[in-house]
Amino acid sequence: MNMRLLGILAVAVLALAAPWIVYPVFLMKALCFALFACAFNLLLGYAGLMSFGHAMFFGMAAYFFGHTVKVWDWPVEFGIVAAVLGAALLGLITGALAIRRQGIYFAMITLAFAQMIYFLCVQMPFTGGEDGLQGIARKPLLFGLIPTENDYGLYYVVLAIFLLGFGAIYRFIHSPFGQVLKAIRDNEQRAVSLGYEADRYKLLAFVLSAAVAGLAGATKAMVVHFATLTDVSSGTSGEVVLMALIGGLGTITGPVVGAFVVVAMQDYLAFVGQLVLVIQGVIFVVIVLAFRKGVVGEIADWWKARRKIS
Amino acid sequence: MLDIFSIPPQALFGQLLLGLINGAFYAMLSLGLAVIFGMLNVINFTHGAQYMMGAFAAWLMLTELDVPFWAALILSPIVVGLFGIVLERLMLRRVYHLDHLYGFLLTFGLALIIEGLFQWRWGSSGAPYPSPIPGGTNLGFMFLPTYRGFVVVAALVICLVTWYAIERTKLGAYLRAATENPTLVRAFGINVPRLITLTYGLGVALAALAGVLAAPIQQVSALMGTNLVLVVFAVVVIGGMGSIMGSIVTGFGLGLVEGFTKVVYPPASNTVIFVVMAIVLLVKPAGLFGQTK
Numbered sequence: 067m068n069m070r071l072l073g074i075l076a077v078a079v080l081a082l083a084a085p086w087i088v089y090p091v092f093l094m095k096a097l098c099f100a101l102f103a104c105a106f107n108l109l110l111g112y113a114g115l116m117s118f119g120h121a122m123f124f125g126m127a128a129y130f131f132g133h134t135v136k137v138w139d140w141p142v143e144f145g146i147v148a149a150v151l152g153a154a155l156l157g158l159i160t161g162a163l164a165i166r167r168q169g170i171y172f173a174m175i176t177l178a179f180a181q182m183i184y185f186l187c188v189q190m191p192f193t194g195g196e197d198g199l200q201g202i203a204r205k206p207l208l209f210g211l212i213p214t215e216n217d218y219g220l221y222y223v224v225l226a227i228f229l230l231g232f233g234a235i236y237r238f239i240h241s242p243f244g245q246v247l248k249a250i251r252d253n254e255q256r257a258v259s260l261g262y263e264a265d266r267y268k269l270l271a272f273v274l275s276a277a278v279a280g281l282a283g284a285t286k287a288m289v290v291h292f293a294t295l296t297d298v299s300s301g302t303s304g305e306v307v308l309m310a311l312i313g314g315l316g317t318i319t320g321p322v323v324g325a326f327v328v329v330a331m332q333d334y335l336a337f338v339g340q341l342v343l344v345i346q347g348v349i350f351v352v353i354v355l356a357f358r359k360g361v362v363g364e365i366a367d368w369w370k371a372r373r374k375i376s
Numbered sequence: 377m378l379d380i381f382s383i384p385p386q387a388l389f390g391q392l393l394l395g396l397i398n399g400a401f402y403a404m405l406s407l408g409l410a411v412i413f414g415m416l417n418v419i420n421f422t423h424g425a426q427y428m429m430g431a432f433a434a435w436l437m438l439t440e441l442d443v444p445f446w447a448a449l450i451l452s453p454i455v456v457g458l459f460g461i462v463l464e465r466l467m468l469r470r471v472y473h474l475d476h477l478y479g480f481l482l483t484f485g486l487a488l489i490i491e492g493l494f495q496w497r498w499g500s501s502g503a504p505y506p507s508p509i510p511g512g513t514n515l516g517f518m519f520l521p522t523y524r525g526f527v528v529v530a531a532l533v534i535c536l537v538t539w540y541a542i543e544r545t546k547l548g549a550y551l552r553a554a555t556e557n558p559t560l561v562r563a564f565g566i567n568v569p570r571l572i573t574l575t576y577g578l579g580v581a582l583a584a585l586a587g588v589l590a591a592p593i594q595q596v597s598a599l600m601g602t603n604l605v606l607v608v609f610a611v612v613v614i615g616g617m618g619s620i621m622g623s624i625v626t627g628f629g630l631g632l633v634e635g636f637t638k639v640v641y642p643p644a645s646n647t648v649i650f651v652v653m654a655i656v657l658l659v660k661p662a663g664l665f666g667q668t669k
Contacts (some may be wrong), residue, residue: 142385163654166661168475170419171613175657178610181603182650189643300606304484311481344492350485355470364536 081225090217091289094224096329098286101231103321107276108235111316112244113271114251115165118173119180122160123153125298126183127280128287132199133192135288142205142214146227146284153280154273156183161272165265177300184298198294202287220289227285231278236318238274247271257284263315301343308346311353314360323361330340383639390518391530391635397524397593399631400531405608405624406615407535407632407657414555415572418468424605426580427489428598429456430587432494435505435596444533445508445592452588453581460580464557464573487605517544526588534585537626542620551575556637610653616666626664 084093102124110116126209135145164175187193194200204214207223214220250257250264258264286295296302309328313320328346335342357364362365405423412420420426433452436445443451463486471478510520536545542548551571554561558568587601594600615626630649637648644651 116480118480161470163657166657167613170480173477173480174419174609174613175653178650178653179611181606181610182647183551185646187652189646300602306489307481307484340492340496342492343488344496347485347488347490347492350481350488351467354482354485358474358478 070221070304077224085218085221091220092329092333094221094289095286096255096326097224097228097332098282098289099306099309099321099329100325101228101285102282103306103313103325104232104235104318105275105282106306107310107313107315107317107321108239108278109271110310113268114283114315115268115272115340116173116308117164117176117178117272117275117303119178119300120275121298121300121302122180122183123157123276124280124283124286124306125187125293125295126156127153127238127283128293128297129187129193129199129279131284131287132293136199136202137192142288144161145319146281149284149287150277153283154277157273157276157280160270163268165268165272167343173313177274177303180298180303181224181300184294184295184300187295187298193293193295196295198292199287200292201266202291202293203289204291214288224285224289227281231281234274235278239318243267243270260349266282293376305346308350310360312349312360314363314366315358317360317362320360320362327361386517387635388639389515391638392632393518393524393635394633395521395633395635395638396528397631398626398634399628400528401586401590401604402608402611402631403535403624403627404531404584404589405421406611407538407620408579408582408628409584409608409612410617410620410623411538411582411617412576415551415575416464416468416470416479418483419476419485419609420576420579421480421605422463422484422490422601423579423583423608424582424595424601425458426601427492427587427590427604428494428601429459430584430595431505431596432587432598433552433598434588435503435590438505439503443590445456447587449588453584454477454588457577457581457585461573461577462581464576465609468576469569472513482616483646487602491598491602498598500598502600505591505596507592523592527593530589533588534582535627538582539620556626575653607649610649614653614656614663616663618663619665621663622663641662 102120105123106117106120128148130152131145134140134148135142140148159181160176164172167175188195197358206213206215206218212219212223214223241334246262247258247267249260250262250267254264282295283297285295305328309324310321311324312327313322313324330346331342335345338345353360405427409420409423412418412423416478430452433455434445434448437451438445467486468479468531471482507521507523509523512519512523513525514520544550550561550566554566554568554571562568590600611626611630612623614630615622617623630652633652634645634648638645638647
């Protein structure tokens with residue numbers, strides 16, 4: 067127990083001191099993707115549903131945020147709320163349709179819907195088409211109390227948003243609702259025979275996951291000042307799968323680790339150009355063939371085995 | 377009737393014909409996906425990349441080795457099919473016993489690798505492939521390049537031959553039996569793992585064949601299969617993967633629907649297939665030709 071407390075304390079200190087060690091914009095981007103990956107993993111790990119189209123919530127929320135804040139000149143807080151609600155609504159519509167099929171079909175359906183959203187974003191005027199929405203200004207938060215112009219100030223805001231989203235997911239998983247969800251994942255027929263309406267639980271998990279993905283997308287748009295087609299593309303959907311896979315499917319902290327790895331790869335391997343995709347592909351193949359538990363899963367297993375011996 | 381919508385018949389028939397050509401590719405690709413899924417229980421995400429490899433192989437044969445189109449039409453699917461067999465032996469074989477998702481993720485990773493390497497080596501701008509049958513006919517309502525007419529006929533023949541091979545021949549019967557109950561079929565002395573390998577090779581060769589046929593119509597580029605495979609997934613969801621004939625009919629049918637949309641409301645032509653998918657999910661979740669499991 068003491069070890070655990072110590073570990074949490076160490077992570078907290080590291081999170082607070084991080085922007086003075088590592089480039090803050092990188093950290094903020096990584097935190098946004100980490101939240102995005104956690105939202106994805108909530109659905110896969112605890113509802114057994116693999117969405118291959120999660121970029122639609124992430125990217126559309128970025129557009130909603132950009133449009134409300136830049137074009138309609140809303141305060142940032144309202145922009146984020148609007149983006150989260152928009153993503154949740156999109157999740158409600160696509161989720162209600164997608165949960166009608168299971169397993170691999172679910173993945174294909176979400177992928178197809180995301181592609182449809184992508185085509186819509188290319189055509190619709192409010193997204194700025196190929197140019198995207200650029201120059202979304204950072205505005206101070208809470209009536210000017212918290213400055214965000216400065217990267218260091220914004221970092222703590224993003225950290226707070228991340229913790230809020232992460233906390234919501236944690237709370238959700240450990241609630242009675244989360245228990246029912248796990249029961250449905252493990253044996254849907256039995257859960258139904260016990261009187262639980264499986265589809266409702268799955269849909270709510272889907273909407274929640276979409277909303278948190280939206281929170282991540284809106285925050286990312288705030289950090290980098292723009293929302294583009296990349297955020298809604300199938301490439302981003304694939305990346306979030308990769309993040310969860312690297313960290314370990316179904317672990318709570320795994321996606322965070324995976325997100326930092328993938329974002330670091332994008333930033334620090336930019337010089338290899340297109341080969342980043344090849345490297346990502348190789349990681350997919352190696353993990354599926356050899357390390358299906360992911361980094362965090364393997365470490366957890368090793369830790370358990372060690373404790374058994376001692 | 378046509379006057380009510382004030383659509384000139386030229387535009388209508390022209391777009392329907394173009395839709396039929398697109399539908400030919402949807403049919404060939406969804407057919408390959410269905411054959412592979414039936415036997416391997418893997419959704420082959422690499423299908424789009426293998427389609428691209430087919431087109432590239434034909435283009436490379438033409439520019440580097442002076443192999444004409446008609447020879448490439450046979451050689452390219454063989455080369456790409458053999459590549460598929462290697463992939464199956466080395467990698468896919470290891471995920472059959474796992475959840476379907478792992479096969480999906482594995483083939484997704486392979487698609488990233490293949491497309492990334494082609495893009496790195498040849499860039500993302502396309503290379504033209506000269507039409508093997510130049511010229512065309514004036515049909516009165518539109519000018520039809522002979523080659524495009526040939527593609528529709530060829531695709532129909534390919535689809536029907538595949539259907540015949542699986543539904544009506546002895547080898548096809550083994551295949552269907554092995555899909556139902558592999559253990560029992562093995563007990564009869566049939567080498568099921570080899571059958572699976574051959575099926576994957578055949579499915580991949582089918583994708584490559586579609587790629588060769590597409591080469592003179594589209595530009596040959598590293599990413600030509602990326603978006604196509606996503607549309608084909610929607611086609612597969614609409615048709616359901618249970619039946620071979622179902623994939624063929626759905627493929628051609630959706631091509632026509634897309635062509636029709638291009639006349640009635642052009643901006644929706646990209647998305648209409650996904651809208652159809654949403655409607656089918658509402659009305660008949662198992663797909664038009666699928667069985668509910």
